[in-house]
Amino acid sequence: MLRGLSFAVDGGEYLEVTGPNGAGKTSLLRTLIGLVHAESGRITWNGRPILEDARAYHSQLAWLGHESPLKADLTAAENLAFGIGIRRRIDAVAVATALDEVGAQGFSDRPVRTLSAGQRRRVALAGVLLAGVPLWVLDEPATHLDADGQALVGRLVERQIVAGGIVVAAVHAPLPVVEAGTRRLGLSSK
Amino acid sequence: MLRGLSFAVDGGEYLEVTGPNGAGKTSLLRTLIGLVHAESGRITWNGRPILEDARAYHSQLAWLGHESPLKADLTAAENLAFGIGIRRRIDAVAVATALDEVGAQGFSDRPVRTLSAGQRRRVALAGVLLAGVPLWVLDEPATHLDADGQALVGRLVERQIVAGGIVVAAVHAPLPVVEAGTRRLGLSSK
Amino acid sequence: MSRFLAMGGYAGSVWPSMALTFGIIAWNIIAARRSLRSALAEARRRARIGDDP
Amino acid sequence: MSGAWQAARLVIERDLRLAFRNRAQLLHPLLFFAIVTTLFPLALSPEPSRLRDVAPGVLWVAALLASLLAIEFLFRDDAQDGTLEQYALSGQSLTWLLFAKTLSHWLLTGLPLALMSPVAAYGLGVAVEAVPGIIASITLGTIALSLLGAVTAGLTLGIRRGGAMLSLLTLPLAVPLLIFGAQATARAIAGEPVAGPMYLLAAFVVLGLTLAPLAAAAAVRISLE
Amino acid sequence: MSGAWQAARLVIERDLRLAFRNRAQLLHPLLFFAIVTTLFPLALSPEPSRLRDVAPGVLWVAALLASLLAIEFLFRDDAQDGTLEQYALSGQSLTWLLFAKTLSHWLLTGLPLALMSPVAAYGLGVAVEAVPGIIASITLGTIALSLLGAVTAGLTLGIRRGGAMLSLLTLPLAVPLLIFGAQATARAIAGEPVAGPMYLLAAFVVLGLTLAPLAAAAAVRISLE
Amino acid sequence: MDWTWFHRFGSPPHLYRLAGTLVPWFAWPAAILIAAGLYGGLVLAPPDYQQGDGFRIIYVHAPSAWLSLMAYTMMAVTAAIGLIWRMKAAHAVAASCAPVGAWFTVAALGTGMLWGKPMWGTYWAWDPRLTAELVLLFLYLGYIGLRSAIEDPQRADRASAVLAIVGVINVPIVRYSVEWWNSIHQAPSVMKFGKPSISWPMLTPLLIMFVGFTLLFAALVLVRVRAEILRRERQARWVTEMVTQ
């Protein structure tokens, strides 16, 4: 499906994947994180194929897909405490700080079931923040977000790359991120 | 939740509902179409309360929510033939034309399961077109769509209001629709 | 008195039945009043902080 | 505007096509029925005379559980992907569309069960003479169950883990069907006349046909809200 | 990086909290078990002596079906909302996380079933002396079933209507458990020694503990692809 | 016909106050009647010539069983009223009947089982009446479970109302099962009481107990109705005014 693609991303870079519907953005990202095995080609992290030590690789990355991985019956804060807790030790303060940062302080103690589409997306983004890992892979991170939320995503991405991290995101509208450090990868449909 | 809201929409008008995440856009639209009962207040269509003859009202409107109402195991064309068929008689030609219009000709005979997020959204939009009704109520119609898809949604909305129909849509980014005939309703989050 | 308590040999059934029934009645009285009290407390709490959640 | 018959035809055709595109679903209740009726002889000692004694009970409990499992899917997929919402907004009578859905559900689950019951009965050592009675009673019973299930499935739609509630709500209401159905089957096996319990089953079917679609539509509307 | 124990504790705590927030789910297998064991006496003739004869079969088939139903939910919600994907990408051993999940699943379904089995047994006319044997055999049986179910639930995750395939895959593999379990129960009821079938059940548990989490993790990885 | 009384009755503040005033008028007579019935049943009534003193369980068993049925019927009727006329107060009554009815079903089952041991030699038999009563308990549990599973009170009201109405079919089954299925019947020692031969000293306390239990039920439901109304109306002005005074 995807063919003739080759790229490398360095620390401090933001790779923006664009392309028309069905171009293969989602497929590309899922391959990058090792959920889908590429039929041919190699994906390396720090020079080593990612599947060689998948657990070590995964402990360095955070993934946000089309759907937000939240339990409808738990509150926003509980979702993060459990979801991120299995990756690294975090306390309630860290969770609250992350929820503040994404503008979720107003609804952090409500079951996710009662949140609107955009509110859920914000909670999911807080999870990415909390993971505290160098590599972020995000599929349309700004869907359902309002203008303010779009700007927020831009700021978060910027902060991550300034701190030396890497962000790979598939988007339809470019994120408001400073040009320096941003690279674009345009997929064409077929 | 929503309070102090009052508006009227006429034929040939496009009402764009905007507002931050959690402002109540989705709730407003679901109340408009009569799926949720307003605790107080009245919603009328042609001067009569919508719940007085809900079936007559519903036969005049098409609804597209956050999720696209498609069966994963049916092809795009089958989905439309069955889904719209219960509303009005349509033939294969009408279905094919509508799918062409939303740029879905390339994948109209593939099971929806294998379509990308944006491709599904296009098929759902074709369903709205095919319903052939005066009132469209759309919740974030352009999610997951590429730039070309956004323009498409704008064109479709324009055509509908030029033909004397009404479109009510909740959006985060304004749709590219000519200003004449467009009215904006900004909800503020409490 | 002890003859009354013996219930003609059926004490093992009669008294547990009475205990069960009146236990359930007592519990129902307590539960009903508790539910009213908690509803009042909840209403009061809401009235204090204003009616919007 | 499509006529009511046209709409019902499309609802049924869509469900049948989906089922045939996804064979596993079609086989599920049958398989479950087959497995339950096979497990019993394994768990009990397999003496033919004792098996024949428990045959009506085993057949009916298996049929009941198999239909019950299938009921969970009656509206679930349609609710999740928004199809039910579209039905409610289609301008057609929701009662009528749901009736069509219930009918297609029975065609896909109850009917195959009824047709397969003689095989299971044979496995339990039942004589051939009892077959018509068994098929008839299971046919009526599964129709009534599908109708009842439409109501309870509608009620449990909005609920997070509907499955649990669904069994809790459906099974008690299904108890009379089980009792009369097993009675009819037992009589059929013993060669006695089956008319009595069968009339009662038929009465449940008639009651269900008149009331269940209405109640189901009310239930679905409530859970869409 | 959280330690493995910490991670397992969080997985279990999350599942338990979700279950207690949603009581209906917690009650589901129990209710199903109660209802199935109630249906049987209704469908069969309710003579105590005949009921006692079929008691081991009824108890075990009911327990098996109840666990089987619960197995469908073992991974389903987590797969749908992306939690399983996050587990696979968490940097922790997926085998270990899924083992924790299986454990919490047993705590929520198998354990209550085992504890409730004496009540159902009483309803079927079984004497009190048989209770320890029944509890022990159902405890072992449900542990083995949960482990087995983790593998089959993982395998059927990617499938649209996994339920059908799940029963089809799990039940045949569960047949040995059913046979030895029912045998142990029958012996307990008859007052005979139960050690023989019980050792076999225990052997299945040990086998399951060593192999099932590995197989489940492999299955889940495949279905995420 | 003037329907204003109907709507006035259905207005939550009115029903709230009315229930408040009525509670003592039901509760105290209930207490007195139950005490009197108990004394009459346990002390004054002579032992049954066949069952001895064992029969005295009837004084709690039969009224509990009767309440379990009455509560369900009342729940279904008020639920139907609430559904048809969209009347919140009726839903509140229906919701209040459920826990009380469920507990008395437990009482009927428990006392029946305790009675069954000496009379039939077993706590439980799969008799149609016993089974139907057990099914009634499951129906109550289903109703309560369905309510608690739906957060939105309006939706919970209407969904559970549909269930209550569908389930009402079980009530006549419990009631008349003894007559319909003569095949697997209760032991004849029970049915003797059905005959007019039962003596007045035995019957009078039973009748007193019936009235007492019914009044008790009314009082319990009224208290719960007040709580239910408050929960539903917590945003209403009259509630805020009332609690802040």
Ligand code: HEM
């Ligand atoms: C778990 C066991 C039992 C259950 C569930 C049960 C249930 C019931 C029910 C539903 C009623 C009907 C109340 C009414 O129609 O108003 C009733 C009445 C009665 N029961 Fe029971 N019962 C049980 C055991 C017994 C036993 C063991 C006896 C006596 C040997 C007994 C004697 C009576 C009598 C005398 C009445 C009142 C008059 C009548 O309707 O015949 N019950 N019981």
Ligand SMILES: Nc1ncnc2c1ncn2[C@@H]1O[C@H](COP(=O)(O)OP(=O)(O)OP(=O)(O)O)[C@@H](O)[C@H]1O
């Ligand atoms: N399971 C599948 N079987 C066959 N084709 C598939 C499958 N899943 C996706 N595809 C196809 O692969 C292509 C790429 O899909 P992908 O989801 O990666 O697109 P995308 O770029 O993310 O699109 P969008 O912007 O709409 O999200 C699409 O043409 C899609 O139809």
Ligand SMILES: Nc1ncnc2c1ncn2[C@@H]1O[C@H](COP(=O)(O)OP(=O)(O)OP(=O)(O)O)[C@@H](O)[C@H]1O
């Ligand atoms: N079931 C519910 N219970 C309680 N609150 C709810 C429920 N559903 C939605 N809400 C709340 O109602 C408000 C409006 O939600 P709604 O989904 O209408 O927002 P929206 O404007 O569509 O937002 P978005 O842009 O994120 O889609 C939100 O604050 C949301 O949290």
Ligand SMILES: [Mg+2]
């Ligand atoms: Mg995509």
Ligand SMILES: [Mg+2]
């Ligand atoms: Mg919204």
